[in-house]
Amino acid sequence: MSETPNGGELAYSDSQLRAILRSVRTIAMVGISPRWNRPSFFAMKYLQTKGYRVVPVNPGAAGQAILGETCYAALREVPGGIDMVDVFRDAEAAGAVVDEAIALRHDKGIQVVWMQLGIRNDAAAARATAAGLTVIMDRCPKIEYGRLHAELSWGGFNSRIISSRRRRAQIL
Amino acid sequence: MTKPDNPNKTRFGFETRMIHAGAAPEPVTGARQTPIYQNTSYVFHDADHAASLFNLQSFGFIYSRLANPTVAVLEERLASLENGRGATCCASGHAAQILTFFAFMEPGDEFVASNKLYGGSLTQFGKTFKKFDWHAHLVDTDDLAAVRAAITPKCKALFVESLANPGGVVSDLEPLAEIAHQAGLVFIVDNTLATPYLCQPFDWGADLIVHSTTKFLSGNGTSMGGAVIDSGTFDWGQNDKFGGLTAPEPAYHGLTFYETFGDLAFTTLSHMVGLRDLGATMAPMNAFQTLLGIETLSLRMERHCANAQDVAEFLAGHELVAWVSYAGLESDPYHGRAQKYLGGRAGSVFTFGVNGVTGGYEMGMRVVESCELFSHLANVGDARSLILHPASTIHRQLTDEQRDTAGAGPDVVRLSIGLETLDDLLADLDQALHRAAAEGDKAAE
Ligand SMILES: Cc1ncc(COP(=O)(O)O)c(C=O)c1O
Numbered sequence: 001m002s003e004t005p006n007g008g009e010l011a012y013s014d015s016q017l018r019a020i021l022r023s024v025r026t027i028a029m030v031g032i033s034p035r036w037n038r039p040s041f042f043a044m045k046y047l048q049t050k051g052y053r054v055v056p057v058n059p060g061a062a063g064q065a066i067l068g069e070t071c072y073a074a075l076r077e078v079p080g081g082i083d084m085v086d087v088f089r090d091a092e093a094a095g096a097v098v099d100e101a102i103a104l105r106h107d108k109g110i111q112v113v114w115m116q117l118g119i120r121n122d123a124a125a126a127r128a129t130a131a132g133l134t135v136i137m138d139r140c141p142k143i144e145y146g147r148l149h150a151e152l153s154w155g156g157f158n159s160r161i162i163s164s165r166r167r168r169a170q171i172l
Numbered sequence: 173m174t175k176p177d178n179p180n181k182t183r184f185g186f187e188t189r190m191i192h193a194g195a196a197p198e199p200v201t202g203a204r205q206t207p208i209y210q211n212t213s214y215v216f217h218d219a220d221h222a223a224s225l226f227n228l229q230s231f232g233f234i235y236s237r238l239a240n241p242t243v244a245v246l247e248e249r250l251a252s253l254e255n256g257r258g259a260t261c262c263a264s265g266h267a268a269q270i271l272t273f274f275a276f277m278e279p280g281d282e283f284v285a286s287n288k289l290y291g292g293s294l295t296q297f298g299k300t301f302k303k304f305d306w307h308a309h310l311v312d313t314d315d316l317a318a319v320r321a322a323i324t325p326k327c328k329a330l331f332v333e334s335l336a337n338p339g340g341v342v343s344d345l346e347p348l349a350e351i352a353h354q355a356g357l358v359f360i361v362d363n364t365l366a367t368p369y370l371c372q373p374f375d376w377g378a379d380l381i382v383h384s385t386t387k388f389l390s391g392n393g394t395s396m397g398g399a400v401i402d403s404g405t406f407d408w409g410q411n412d413k414f415g416g417l418t419a420p421e422p423a424y425h426g427l428t429f430y431e432t433f434g435d436l437a438f439t440t441l442s443h444m445v446g447l448r449d450l451g452a453t454m455a456p457m458n459a460f461q462t463l464l465g466i467e468t469l470s471l472r473m474e475r476h477c478a479n480a481q482d483v484a485e486f487l488a489g490h491e492l493v494a495w496v497s498y499a500g501l502e503s504d505p506y507h508g509r510a511q512k513y514l515g516g517r518a519g520s521v522f523t524f525g526v527n528g529v530t531g532g533y534e535m536g537m538r539v540v541e542s543c544e545l546f547s548h549l550a551n552v553g554d555a556r557s558l559i560l561h562p563a564s565t566i567h568r569q570l571t572d573e574q575r576d577t578a579g580a581g582p583d584v585v586r587l588s589i590g591l592e593t594l595d596d597l598l599a600d601l602d603q604a605l606h607r608a609a610a611e612g613d614k615a616a617e
Contacts, residue, residue, distance in 0.1 A: 009177050009179070036227075036425075037227075037424070037425050037426055037427045037432075038432075039431065039432045039433075041229075042228070042229045042432065045224060045229050045230075046224075046229060046230055049221075049224070049230065117434055118434065140434075143436070146231050150196065150199075151231035151232070152231060153194060153244060153245075153248045154231050154232060154233060154239060154241065154244050155231055155239065155244070155258065155436070155439065155440060155443065156239070156243075156244055156247030156248060156251065156258045156259050156260055156261070156439050156443065157247075157248065157251065157257060157258040157436060157439060158180050158193075158248055158251035158252050158255075158256060158257055158258060158259075159194075159248065160180065160181075160182045160252070161196070162182065162184050162188065162189065162192045162193060162196075163192075163196050164192070164196070164197065165196070165197070166196075166197040166199060166202050167196065167197075167199040168199065169199040169200045
């Protein structure tokens, strides 16, 4: 399912992913579908239940409400700040979205650009990193959140996390 | 060449994962050992939470036919030990096989399987699967040309045992994976007799691994169970064979599993469609017993294999034994593959044949009945040593020809070597062989 990787294996440490998911509050989801049975809709709904504000961005659905949030045509039209841009577009289209995020980074306070599972654009990532943004590629924030909070394990998945520490119980 | 960079691997060693994978302390109480969640159902926060669980939009528990927290610990542990993406546990090894094929087989579909499988699998594939209009082509998978020739356009999978029960056959996983993948088939390996301690099928190109956890994983003969582990690396969308994962699923309002869940698709489908509708769920108590067993898997397998090696060498040199089929013996045709695929250890289940004046069938049965320490029963992978005459028991349902190709001809005796004191095992087999021979001589007079 993933695009042909341009570089080597992508490796992100659990502590890096945890720090990102802990620090961001507002996520602009670019390329979200308003259809409830699409993967992007699943991710938005999940992240909302975890306390994130998710702002949908999709020119085709601009003006519609998706899961209680108004959808905007482009990142620059989103009112207020954005901590993270989550890109649900293919690798080629992701380049332009990343450039828009770079251009808006000071206005909007954007810290992180996250390209979805299966999406990798090394050139765009290099531009964003050079502009001081943190970049994650080929990962899903829903899956990573679930993995790091032991929820993915409920489905029988290999979280790769081994720990003898007692987590703080979270009642969600 | 093995697959590089399996992203499911961790920096932790096998023994650490045997004990810890999936089993962090329970956060509410701090309970260190995995609790047995002996309950059927789970309270929803509200209607929206319930809806998002039923729509597969959130992770969580609904009803224990689909998923249970104790079973989930075992699933993650098995996924970790096999370096896979996810696992689905179920009621038995046979249930795991149905669950696996159910994910992608339609009526009229076919697959290729080894003709040297556990007899119960040959019967399941050859008889019961036909009722679903699923068709197995059973071939000698040592003959790679025969495997290639058996693949028809309707074939979707290739199925072998890494170390076959009971014949001691070690499958040549690497070229078999290549043949399967060239034809766009999913390569399924039953790793029951090798266990992930001896063999790592995903390193050799397997896409799915099935287990009867009833055997070495639980290890004490207490608990039935099965599992299918997904590598997460098979491209279900590469051709139109795997509509079960790539076509819209009407029960989930047209959701497409592979597109929505990516490398989580197979395991999600196995729970939320497979277990939901086949209903062959693993009991939480069995998952707990199996987790306890796995905590000592490496220690037990070392001893199982060491005892088996010594018993096999003893029998190979015994005057009343005609032949021994154990890949740990240097003369065995599978010795080389045991070095490559099993780290040089050949497991603890193997067969031998008895010399005798009367027919092998009677001699085989007599040896079995003459044991005092080996238990005469239909299981393998127990702490206790076990003995069986397959032709008169577990392979009874097969034709003579099927029995011979599966390595279970009339004279064959199967052993599953346990963890007892080696000398006691040797003494028991020695007295049983002599007693059987004496009875055979008497019968011949
Ligand atoms: C190699 C192998 N596969 C599958 C099975 C079936 O497992 P179960 O008896 O748990 O259904 C067995 C059981 O003997 C086996 O030995």
